[in-house]
Amino acid sequence: MITVSTFKNIQLQDFNKFLEANPIPEWKEKIKADTINARYIAIHKLFTDEINAEKRSVSNETIDAFLFEHLFYTYKNYQYVYRFDDFKFTAESSIDSVRDYLSERTELCYNRLLTEQANTDNFTLHTTRIEEKAGKLISLNFLMKIADIRTMRFPEVDVYVAIKVDLVNSMILLKFNLTQLELLNSNATKILIELKRILNGQTQAGHKFEPLNINLSSLNEKDAKKTIFKLFEELSLDAEDIINAHAPSEADVKISKFLDQMGLSEIKSDYIQQIKAVIYQEISSALTISDFKNGWVYRFTFREGLTTKASSRTDDYSPIYNSKIYWHLKELIFKEEEMQEAGLHYTLPNPPDGSNYVLVRLESRSDCIIINYYHRMRYNRKGKEEFVLQKLNKHLPK
Incomplete structure (x- = not known):
């Protein structure tokens, strides 16, 4: 189960919306607390108890889908876009063959639920997901913990990067939350370099990615x-x-006539465009x-x-x-x-x-x-x- 520090990536209002749609018995009472930090602890306990319960009101898969959506998409508002030169799979790869390949390599954590126990070390891969549409492979998505930060509200928050290998657009995205990235300060550059090396299979943490033949390439x-x-x-x-x-009809003709009346020896296209710019600016403001x-x-x-x-x-x-x-x-x-x-x-x-x-x-x-x-x-x-x-x-x- 991901930690309280991970839960702090998700806003309280989003937990409330989820619980309203997927109620756990007495959840409103159980998450009451005097401070925001205490409330996150209470929410984490509520989810942990539900996950470990013999009879559940909400399935682990439903909780996992909520957590993944928010950690991979919802708050990732700052994204680095690269190309890649090589990758083991293409958009034409058989979905079944991709599933089989990933399932055989347990280190890639294919479809591992975020409700399961996980290593909390930095640069730990938590789960790998595939995205498909109409039987076509769209992307491989990796969720990885990369750091811990201290914020004004919390003494510790886990930082995740969402990595998307987009096979439709031939791109690799490294997706972060901008506020968290700014709190990492100079470490952000080091983390970016390390992530590129990991994806290219060049470090110990990157060994698990080596069979995927990812070759992330910089943009010109x-x-x-x-x-x-x-x-x-x-x-x-x-x-x-x-x-x-x-714009007024025949604006170019009227401007040319005006410039001619002003006695210009040559009426250049640039002069007409400059006057039109004033007119366009005025029109735009209206x-x-x-x-x-x-x-x-x-x-x-x-x-x-x-x-x-x-x-x-x-x-x-x-x-x-x-x-x-x-x-x-x-x-x-x-x-x-x-x-x-x-x-x-x-x-x-x-x-x-x-x-x-x-x-x-x-x-x-x-x-x-x-x-x-x-x-x-x-x-x-x-x-x-x-x-x-x-x-x-x-x-x-x-």
């Missing part, structure tokens, strides 16, 4: 920046089409977010060479298109076709829980792309992740 920094630009470009061009539909059906850019950082050229964002995650900086730099950004960082708001098609958008910040960082999920992203996290990864994979070179 130029490719990462171009990929972020492409996602920035998609939403921006879509937004400009919307703004242009509200539009509402509902006008941008597919989404919008809400922040960006653009660098030309080693110099930071500009950074702009909206504090409320609203569209960036009424920003002077966006329009002043737009032509240069589109010419360079690279972007260091972008904040993107996507509208989701047919969301299951009524949360119809995903808000992310993408950043090119040395050998990977970082995805930071923002603002109410705990709901339908799995679906939102799949949406963003498909967008990313569309432009990221293989």
Whole structure:
């Protein structure tokens, strides 16, 4: 059974929702406590007693599914994205053969329930799961404890990394909780290096992964920046089409005539675009977010060479298109076709829980792309992740 320190990864309100849907007798009374720390201890005891009971109100599998969902998806809002050059399985691998292979290697903890006894040492693999869809292998998912931290609320909290080998998008994701990662301070870099070595089978803790032939590969920094630009470009061009539909008719002709009247010897396309930018900025400020059906850019950082050229964002995650900086730099950004960082708001098609958008910040960082999920992203996290990864994979070179 995972520890009280692990339970502290999950918010109390989520335990309450689970227990309301899967009631354990007298649970409301049993988890009453004077302090938050004491309440977590009481919740842990409630679950432990239920798991060890001869007659259970809630199955171990139901508890396990709740714990895995929250430790692997719900709170993992900061993700490092890599490619891989090699892996034992492909999306075409037989599901049965994958199950058989993993079952034979007990060190990989295939389908091990999180309700079972486990080693609490750091860099301990707690469970391996496979994800399939329509008989196709989608991913292998590994949950591993990597550290212990002290927070302002708790003297000890277990830190987990969720590792996803995504066979559909040919990516490896190392998924963390950003708050926990920041508390690790300088150890975060060491842990990241160690995890890559473990997955590549290069350390004692990585021996169990060696037969899987995982070869995690770094992203080319130029490719990462171009990929972020492409996602920035998609939403921006879509937004400009919307703004242009509200622009005065024959704007280019009218601007050219105006410049001619001003006595310019040559009317360059750049001059027309600069004046149009002022008009577009004014139009954008009058539009509402509902006008941008597919989404919008809400922040960006653009660098030309080693110099930071500009950074702009909206504090409320609203569209960036009424920003002077966006329009002043737009032509240069589109010419360079690279972007260091972008904040993107996507509208989701047919969301299951009524949360119809995903808000992310993408950043090119040395050998990977970082995805930071923002603002109410705990709901339908799995679906939102799949949406963003498909967008990313569309432009990221293989």
